[in-house]
Amino acid sequence: MLRYIGKRILHLIPVLLGMTFIVFLIIRAIPGDPAQVILGQQANEEAIKALREKLGLDNPWYIQYFDYLKGLLTGDLGESLRTRQPITTEVWPYLAATIELAVFAMIIAIIIGMNAGIISAWFQNSWFDYIAMVIALIGVSMPIFWLGLMEQWTFSLELKWLPTSGREEVRDPVHAITHFYLIDTLINGRIDQFWVTIKHLILPGVALATIPMAIIARMTRSSMLEVLRSDYIRTARAKGQRMGKVIYKHALKNALIPIITIIGLQTGLLLGGAILTETIFSWPGIGRYIYEAIGYRDYTVIQSGILIVAFMFVMINLLVDVLYSAIDSRIKYN
């Protein structure tokens, strides 16, 4: 097992190198002088020269690339051109906000999606199956923007159960330590704020969970259907085992591989930041951070933002691979 993980990590190195190289190219691929582009037309010669030096643009490209890698390894992502803050410190609150929301959304998606898929498979062609799969189809095709506003209208304006937007009640702000507010409120001993944080998570969480939930439900259903048809399940059922036992003890494990793959991919996507959800629910996450950087032509932030998102995607995939072998010991690295 450890050997397998070690090998997987070793194989990540070329992937990560390739990734950094592509990201490195982004800023160099701007036509013309990047320093000129960054500073705009009216910039004077001196400023351009100063920026060229700061970005090391006068060196040959391979030296620039090694400098860049060296920076990355020491945790230096450069400085935002717009706010003039080091990106490494600036990005964390955004990243934490996105991770908190994505994990929350994935928990909803997995619980509901998998169970709906399992029940649909077990009672194939029943009314539950039909309704669940129609809802899943609607879920996949739902425009997030519309869904978000409808959620706000229903649960905030009409029912007054949940807040419309943001991460916290701004009149009683959370004292941020880790920037995961669920953790911070507990550290601060503010159970009341913990609940408020959960309330703020529900609407964007559900909006964000809709698509993965639907995909997971459909994937679970088809994967379970295949397994449920196999001989050993028939035997188990013939023995008179209870449905729960058959599903959770025998069937699910063998059906899990494709489901986990999908969950991994979807989690990766959510961690990339969901600009629409973040916009409607004014969630200060990494998606909007990068999106706004594009608006301001903040190239260093765009570069680092993409790198971070890509890195998380790769890490999730690593995790999925590790889970494969944990679930099915036949899967070996070779």
Added chain:
Amino acid sequence: MKKSKLWSLGLFLLLALSVMLAACSSDEGTEEPTETNEETNEGATTDDTKESVPQTLVFGRGGDSVSLDPAIVTDGESFKVTENIFETLLNFGEQDTTINPGLAKTWEVSEDGLTYTFHLQEGVKFHDGTDFNADAVVKNVERWKGGAEEQFYYFHSMFKAEGEDIIAKVEAVDDLTVVFTLSRPQAPFLKNIAMSPFGIASPTAFESAGEAFGDNPVGTGPFVFGEWKRNDSITVKKNENYWQEGLPKLDTIIFRAIPDNSARLNALMTGEIDLADGINPSDATTVESNSDLQLIERPSMNVGYLGLTNTRAPFDNKLVRQAVNYAIDKQSIIDAFFQGRAEVAVNPMPSSIGGYNDGITGYEYDPEKAKALLAEAGYDGTEIELWAMPVPRPYMPDGQKVAEAIQKNLSDVGIPSKIVTYEWATYLEKAKNGEADAFLLGWTGDNGDADNFIYTLLDKDNIGSNNYAYYSNDQVHELLIAAQSEIDEEKRVELYKQAQEIIHDDAPWVPLAHSIPLLAGKKSVTGYLPHPTGSESLINVSME
């Protein structure tokens, strides 16, 4: 082993589900008590008033600030906050751009318009305890003068001309007297110095903080910087040692970024915010019919226009440009997409600005005349690109829809067009490079001076900057330059009137509308007067 794993997974799922359910159900019961709780908590801090209304205002707006150092930023969302932390030597009127005392009590201007003497308020201190005095003003001006152009954009655009400093010298005569000596007369000098970017900052703070000053702003204003959660909220607290007795009235202001207009209105209706900027004209009736809310109009000081790039065919021909002016039905556009909350534009600036030429009557909607002019110009019917703004702006609530209406108007007179749009920064960049044929754009005035509209938007000096239409007319240029240094107000007005006549005839744009930007607030918000420039101090606002 495996069984227990599954069990713990199931248990975890159950736990997560019950947490969610609990969160939902606990809501109904606790809604009311938490609200009152909050009130009593906050009420305790406002011991000077008998009422228990917490003096906290949550201001919802479209975006976050870039930096809280007013000298280096250009965006309105930054100034909205810095207006409350910093003060300028002079202030604008509450809802106009007249000149009023600020940190300077009184001031004198020399006969030749080259020397300005400011007498400063006494007993004013910066938030960090540094004394506000003549020396501090000098240090601020020297900081602006010494910086690079891309660092202090506004200072350069207002007080530098062809690389020359208009503020030649600034001296502290005594502790409370500062003298500015100009290298040439500048008519709007006092208005310029009253603009938000020229808020006076604590020299001790900016000298020690350097580039990080924007994260720890220190001014003399009614509110002290508290906390900044980027892309989320900025909190400022009452300045307990503020130099004006009894002010400010609020204890705390929280500026919250809620990018989507509809979501912002939703947040206002649930009470998560108290004041919402950027209300869609189409939502105005929703606000008006809600008994808990008030609709607030910001006095108009903007222009929305269709620029016609004067260097590109077919708009390099004056007759074609005039034809387009006749072809577009402005009133219908305003009725449909501004919900009537705008005035038809005739000149490049609104009528409230000094120097406005009311003798000019706009191009009326006359498709026949447009066709005749096009025929005379020999226009060959080639398709043009019509650029539509991708984002709502106060001067243009819905660029896409306005573009569609214009497209129809143009095709009625025989000009085929294709609607094009880009992401906002790209849009501006490309338009600035003169890549658009016809484009929607607009401008909100900075200081209520004609120079800030006509010279900024249509002088040949500003091609490649704010003169997106590439309009260049030497006669207009001479008039505008003369007006900049003309101190006699009447003569100056005359110069602007002449310039507007030439511009009207040259028709570099189709001026469309002067809109009235809308805000909405809870009924309990009192004393809020939005300023035409788009940013205002909330010193007199209170919650009732």
